Amino acid sequence: EIVLTQSPGTLSLSPGERATLSCRASQTVTSRYLAWYQQRRGQSPRLLIYGASTRATGIPDRFSGSGSGTDFTLTISRLEPEDFAVYYCQQYSTTPRTFGQGTKVEIK
Amino acid sequence: QELLVESGGGVVQPGTSLRLSCVASGFTFRTFPMHWVRQAPGKGLAWVSAVSPDGSDKYYSDSVKGRFTISRDNSKNTLYLQMNSLNADDTAVYYCARQSGAFDIWGQGTMVTVSS
Numbered sequence: 001e002i003v004l005t006q007s008p009g010t011l012s013l014s015p016g017e018r019a020t021l022s023c024r025a026s027q028t029v030t031s032r033y034l035a036w037y038q039q040r041r042g043q044s045p046r047l048l049i050y051g052a053s054t055r056a057t058g059i060p061d062r063f064s065g066s067g068s069g070t071d072f073t074l075t076i077s078r079l080e081p082e083d084f085a086v087y088y089c090q091q092y093s094t095t096p097r098t099f100g101q102g103t104k105v106e107i108k
Numbered sequence: 109q110e111l112l113v114e115s116g117g118g119v120v121q122p123g124t125s126l127r128l129s130c131v132a133s134g135f136t137f138r139t140f141p142m143h144w145v146r147q148a149p150g151k152g153l154a155w156v157s158a159v160s161p162d163g164s165d166k167y168y169s170d171s172v173k174g175r176f177t178i179s180r181d182n183s184k185n186t187l188y189l190q191m192n193s194l195n196a197d198d199t200a201v202y203y204c205a206r207q208s209g210a211f212d213i214w215g216q217g218t219m220v221t222v223s224s
Binding site: 033035037039044045046047050051056088090092095096097098099100101102 | 143
């Protein structure tokens with residue numbers, strides 16, 4: 001099983017600031033099968049990024065993903081009020097399809 | 109509009125059973141692998157189970173293996189999760205999700221509470 005570790009646990013930032021979220025895998029994620037999801041309070045998760053760096057349909061370009069192997073990053077270039085939420089990474093190269101424990105981006 | 113709608117959650121006693129359903133609409137259900145993911149109160153996402161498009165291949169997390177059974181009825185565009193021998197650790201919101209590479213469509217979730 002691939003274990004995903006996200007850091008930091010909580011990120012306290014102001015609107016307009018840049019957010020950098022990290023996801024580290026316990027072993028190589030094949031073919032960059034790494035996704036990022038956003039979950040706002042009381043809502044279902046929403047796919048943001050797949051293939052480590054491809055934005056899903058309708059996702060604004062302030063969201064970007066990068067990385068390969070075992071180290072991946074989600075960057076939000078300028079935080080909008082609706083971006084304050086919890087973010088999860090997930091690997092889908094092997095079963096079980098594991099998730100990271102999440103990073104909460106909160107308003108400072 | 110591509111949509112997944114779960115149902116079947118509720119409050120049950122430990123040791124009992126429950127069956128969740130997930131109805132798909134707006135896309136060709138029979139061509140996609142499908143998954144169940146759960147989220148305990150205040151916790152993160154945890155993958156539960158998956159089924160291949162034709163229903164022949166099924167996968168489970170260690171925490172539910174032997175107790176939960178995933179299935180699908182492609183004629184009804186419906187995904188199921190039969191949950192037996194429920195315990196307090198199974199208390200969670202259960203989401204169904206479509207696999208198109210990553211999980212690109214999620215339902216709104218259905219809450220399962222296991223309590224005496």
